[in-house]
Amino acid sequence: MPDPLTMTDHSETIAKLQDKSLIIVDDDKPFLSRLGRAMETRGFDVIIADTVTEGIAHVKKSPPAFAVVDMRLEDGNGLDVIKTLNQARPEARAIVLTGYGNIATAVTAVKLGAIDYLAKPADADDVLNALLANPQDKADPPENPMSADRVRWEHIQRVYELCNRNVSETARRLNMHRRTLQRILAKRAPR
Numbered sequence: 001m002p003d004p005l006t007m008t009d010h011s012e013t014i015a016k017l018q019d020k021s022l023i024i025v026d027d028d029k030p031f032l033s034r035l036g037r038a039m040e041t042r043g044f045d046v047i048i049a050d051t052v053t054e055g056i057a058h059v060k061k062s063p064p065a066f067a068v069v070d071m072r073l074e075d076g077n078g079l080d081v082i083k084t085l086n087q088a089r090p091e092a093r094a095i096v097l098t099g100y101g102n103i104a105t106a107v108t109a110v111k112l113g114a115i116d117y118l119a120k121p122a123d124a125d126d127v128l129n130a131l132l133a134n135p136q137d138k139a140d141p142p143e144n145p146m147s148a149d150r151v152r153w154e155h156i157q158r159v160y161e162l163c164n165r166n167v168s169e170t171a172r173r174l175n176m177h178r179r180t181l182q183r184i185l186a187k188r189a190p191r
Contacts, residue, residue, distance in 0.1 A: 021064035022131075023047045025055035025081050026097065027073045035068065038124035052076040056084045063089035066131050069114075071098035071105060079105075079112050086113025095130045097122055104158035149190040156184055 022044040026032040029050060036048045047064065049055040052075050059067075059081060067085050069078040082094050095116040096109040106117040116130040156174065163169040167185070171178040 017043075017065070019065040020045045021047070021062070022066040022068070023049060023055060023058055023064045023081075023085075024068045025049045025052070025073065025078060026068075026070040027051065028070070035124060035127065039068075039127070042124065042128055052078060052080050055081040059085045059088055063092060065089070065092055067092060067094035068127055068131070069094060069096055070120075071096055071109070079109060082109060082114050083112045093131055095127065097127075103154050104161040108161065147190060153184070153189050156181070157189075160185065 020043060022039055024032060024036055024039065024046060025048075026035070027050050032048050032050060036046045040046050044066065047058050049058055050073075052073050055069065055078070058064075063085060067081065069081045071078045078096060078098075082096065085092050085094055090113070092113070094114045095118060096106075096114045097118050097120055098105070109117050116133065118126055118130055156170070159173055160167075160170045163173065167181055168178060170176075171181040174181065
């Protein structure tokens with residue numbers, strides 16, 4: 001039987017999967033329910049959760065084969081769900097969704113067991129393609145390199161993550177005023 005993850009027709013791939021369990025963890029309830037319905041129509045057995053606590057409880061109870069987890073949730077960091085899933089079921093395929101994309105958190109997500117990292121807004125087809133992508137395929141290089149503002153923002157985010165999200169320590173290491181850093185962190189990533 002061919003490896004289902006190397007096939008290109010996703011409907012065939014999903015049909016051949018023995019375990020179609022998928023957990024989606026996101027605190028944006030309208031997005032959560034839309035994505036849940038869309039993934040059910042694509043053949044997955046979907047469980048939804050809107051908090052880190054609820055997501056971890058579902059994963060511990062019955063570790064799914066697939067996961068889609070938002071990075072920032074009201075009660076914590078979605079990476080805790082990824083870490084728990086990776087410990088409970090190392091072969092599970094998980095992706096991280098976020099509106100606050102940066103290189104440091106993407107690297108952390110992959111180290112904790114995620115296979116991909118998608119920026120919001122991502123639609124169901126983007127999610128499906130990421131979940132079922134061939135692990136040997138390499139992403140195409142970006143057509144447009146990062147702007148100088150984006151490189152600066154990425155560096156600040158990396159230092160912030162290295163300082164365990166401590167604003168005061170990050171400001172000290174970057175030789176930056178704390179309030180200036182807080183304003184930068186509150187904004188979305190520049191293009």
